[in-house]
Structure formats: C-alpha cells, structure tokens
Amino acid sequence: MNTKARATVAVVDDDLVVLESVSDLLESAGYAALTFSSANALLRGEALQAIDCLISDICMPGLDGWEVMALAHQQRPLLPIILFTADDQAARMTRSMPLARDVHALFRKPFDAQALLSAIADALEPRR
Template sequence: MTVLRSLVSVVDDDESVRESLPDLLNELGFAAETFASAEAFLASDKIDATGCLILDIAMPGMSGPELARELAQRRKQIPVIFITAQGDGAMAAHLIGEGAVACLLKPFSESALHEALHRAFGKH
C-alpha cells in the first residue's frame, strides 16, 4: 500500500503564522510541523517525511528561496508554496518559474491555500 506524504512543514519566522497555520492545515486534512527558520528545518528529521513546504520568503538567516535551492541541491523534490507579506507579481512569477507551486501574499485566504495545496499534492 502506498502512503501519500501528507505532512506540510511550515517555515516562517513569524510566530503568529506558526501558531495559526497548523490549525488550518489540520482542518484541511493535513498534518503540520512548524519551524522558526530554514536552518531549524534542515536540522530536523522531517525533511523526508514532508510532502509540501510552506516557506516564508524573507527570514533572518537563510531565506525561503535559498532553502528551496538547498533542498534541490540535495535532490529533495518537495513542492514549495511561498508566502510573503511584501511581494509583487514579478517576484511571484520568478519563484513559480523556478518551480514553486504558488506564491501567496499574506494575508491569504483559506481557499487560496487549499488550491495551492491541491496543486502541490497533485504533483506527486
């Protein structure tokens, strides 16, 4: 029997995001883990179990895009949904062009997140 990886790892330095997103993800049928930094995610034992990453773009230390590139170099093919409080269409288009599933502007709607997760898990 094949088990789909339904763990969504959230990497965001904003504590309010780390507190609110797991409840929403659970309501949508996903397990959730949160990390305050890219470095904390890389040091965790959750990389291989993660079916989708929700990454803040701008964080102290390693940024979300830098984490995505690091995982690609490690040959970890995890769909990425970027979230940001300050973004524009050009940045979103660039990140999607680099392989991101979506780039959502905070605050984003539940339906926008659900659609992005559907696309992320549809790729696997």
C-alpha cells in the first residue's frame, strides 16, 4: 500500500503547460507524477496498473476524459479519478451524466492548487 510520499498520480491533458504545472505541483506535495499528453499514451502502456489516482482533462482530441475514465475503470474499477475542464458546458454536463457518480472530484480550469491537492489526498485516504 502506498503512502502519500509514494503515491503515484497520473495526469492526462493535451495542454503541455497544464501537464507541467500539475506535475510540478504534485511533486512539490510529495507525490510521484506521471504525465500523458493523450489518453492513448496512458492506456497503451503499463502505467495504468502502477498509479494510485488519475487526473484527466475532459475535453481532449481523440479519447475524452469520460472515455479515459470508462476504460480505466474496466481495468481498475476502484481507481480514484479526478476530472478537470476549461469548458463551462462540459463542466455543467458532467454533473448530470450517469458516470459522474464515479468521479471523485471535478475542477474547472483554472483550479485552486490546494483544492486539487486536498481532493487527491481525500481520494487516496481509503487506500492508506
């Protein structure tokens, strides 16, 4: 079982600036961060089996955040998933989607760094 210092968090976003900033935030908080610029990059390797939490953008080319979540949950049904988006409409739609109950947290970009870290800590709490 991983502790906070050892927990690995994957981030999927097609915006490289977001990937870098979230990765820096996670590492500064003691997490190991893995970044992927597409859902396919995450799903084609073994990383999904090695992570403790997944953070994904909703609106991306190719597979979107909902598809990432569905595919991740096929392999890892209990994996905590946090979604974020810069799209107001996607944020509003998310709350009404049946899969929304499987989302640990939803953030609107730009998001508060401390709120994201709190959501990650909360998502990982049952695993300690």
